[in-house]
Amino acid sequence: MKILAIETSCDETAAAIVSKNPQEDYVKILSNVVASSLIYHSQTGGIIPDIAAREQLKFIIPVIEKTIEDSKLRIEDLDAIAVTYGPGLIGSLLIGVETAKTLAYLWNKPIMPINHLLGHIYANFVNEKSKIEFPAIALLVSGGHTDLVFLKNHKRVKWIGGTLDDAAGEAFDKIGRLLGLPYPGGPAIEQASEHGIAGRFTFPRPMIGSHDFNFSFSGLKAAVFREVTSIRHPERSEGSHALKRSVDSLPKAQNDIDKQQIADIASSVQNSIVQVLVRKTVKAAKKYNAKSILLGGGVAANQKLKEEMHSQLSTLNFQLHVPPAHLCTDNAVMIGAYAAFNYKPQNLNTITANPELYFQ
Ligand code: KG4
Ligand code: ZN
Numbered sequence: 001m002k003i004l005a006i007e008t009s010c011d012e013t014a015a016a017i018v019s020k021n022p023q024e025d026y027v028k029i030l031s032n033v034v035a036s037s038l039i040y041h042s043q044t045g046g047i048i049p050d051i052a053a054r055e056q057l058k059f060i061i062p063v064i065e066k067t068i069e070d071s072k073l074r075i076e077d078l079d080a081i082a083v084t085y086g087p088g089l090i091g092s093l094l095i096g097v098e099t100a101k102t103l104a105y106l107w108n109k110p111i112m113p114i115n116h117l118l119g120h121i122y123a124n125f126v127n128e129k130s131k132i133e134f135p136a137i138a139l140l141v142s143g144g145h146t147d148l149v150f151l152k153n154h155k156r157v158k159w160i161g162g163t164l165d166d167a168a169g170e171a172f173d174k175i176g177r178l179l180g181l182p183y184p185g186g187p188a189i190e191q192a193s194e195h196g197i198a199g200r201f202t203f204p205r206p207m208i209g210s211h212d213f214n215f216s217f218s219g220l221k222a223a224v225f226r227e228v229t230s231i232r233h234p235e236r237s238e239g240s241h242a243l244k245r246s247v248d249s250l251p252k253a254q255n256d257i258d259k260q261q262i263a264d265i266a267s268s269v270q271n272s273i274v275q276v277l278v279r280k281t282v283k284a285a286k287k288y289n290a291k292s293i294l295l296g297g298g299v300a301a302n303q304k305l306k307e308e309m310h311s312q313l314s315t316l317n318f319q320l321h322v323p324p325a326h327l328c329t330d331n332a333v334m335i336g337a338y339a340a341f342n343y344k345p346q347n348l349n350t351i352t353a354n355p356e357l358y359f360q
Pocket of ligand 2: 120142329330
């Protein structure tokens with residue numbers, strides 16, 4: 001089966017063609033194209049939905065054309081179309097969904113609406129490698145989501161916990177902004193951490209010991225805000241009115257924190273986030289007797305997270321799977337992979353973008 005997949009939930013316009021043999025438990029990538037409007041958003045320090053949608057419109061046809069051209073397939077060779085229908089930004093989602101519906105109608109192909117979050121998990125089922133054994137626990141860590149999901153098999157998927165406030169990627173992005181680092185904050189904090197000494201600052205590891213599988217990262221962001229404020233304005237004591245201002249309304253950090261302090265804070269923040277993610281994931285894997293742990297989403301590209309996960313699992317009997325970095329961040333291969341394992345075409349007229357979609 002050969003599937004053309006389209007992903008436009010945020011600031012990436014992505015298309016891919018994947019193929020799957022019924023006997024195999026992975027998909028092959030026949031082509032994979034991603035265009036991003038990140039350059040605009042890095043100038044503004046965050047995603048501007050109108051700009052993201054405008055760029056989606058500009059890129060969508062050239063990206064699909066290039067995907068088909070790269071695959072060397074003809075339209076007749078395609079068996080189905082899969083498209084992300086949520087969650088995401090409504091303007092961005094609509095462009096992918098309406099394009100996919102139009103193509104499905106014109107080419108007379110079956111179409112499948114795919115949940116972006118499940119897509120991130122299925123970035124693990126790509127290309128031949130060690131077989132993924134069920135049951136599995138998936139940690140989905142992206143800019144908008146931090147979720148733990150139990151997969152008994154391909155058909156039985158259950159959400160077991162998630163963030164109560166900011167997602168892990170969102171925490172990286174907001175803290176990056178506080179430190180005056182470029183957007184997105186995750187890779188920037190990872191890079192800054194290389195020269196940092198984590199022990200110089202101690203930040204909370206929120207909910208690390210809680211008895212559920214939930215997360216909370218907004219307190220960490222507030223703690224970094226307090227630290228940055230006290231470095232910039234040592235005269236202001238804890239609890240002054242300045243500390244109560246919303247972190248989000250802060251202007252970009254001035255150049256009044258030196259490079260080493262930024263590196264040290266970045267390193268400590270990264271440690272806190274990684275430790276919480278690893279502790280909760282391993283706890284879930286033990287409780288659900290998982291055989292495999294699957295990581296997915298942009299934050300799964302973080303080297304420290306992978307290293308810490310490996311080191312915690314060295315004495316435990318779980319198999320860790322992490323997609324290559326370019327399949328952790330948004331792409332259409334993962335959307336095609338989910339569709340190939342869960343082939344369920346739907347009537348064209350029933351498919352609509354759903355920005356608030358979550359795990360069903
Ligand atoms: O999955 P993704 O591309 O988009 C969403 O669906 O949200 O994830 C983007 C998020 C951003 O918050 C970004 O800062 C984070 O993933 N990210 C990272 C790294 N690369 C991307 N966070 C930590 N370390 C990284 N290397
Ligand atoms: Zn994503």
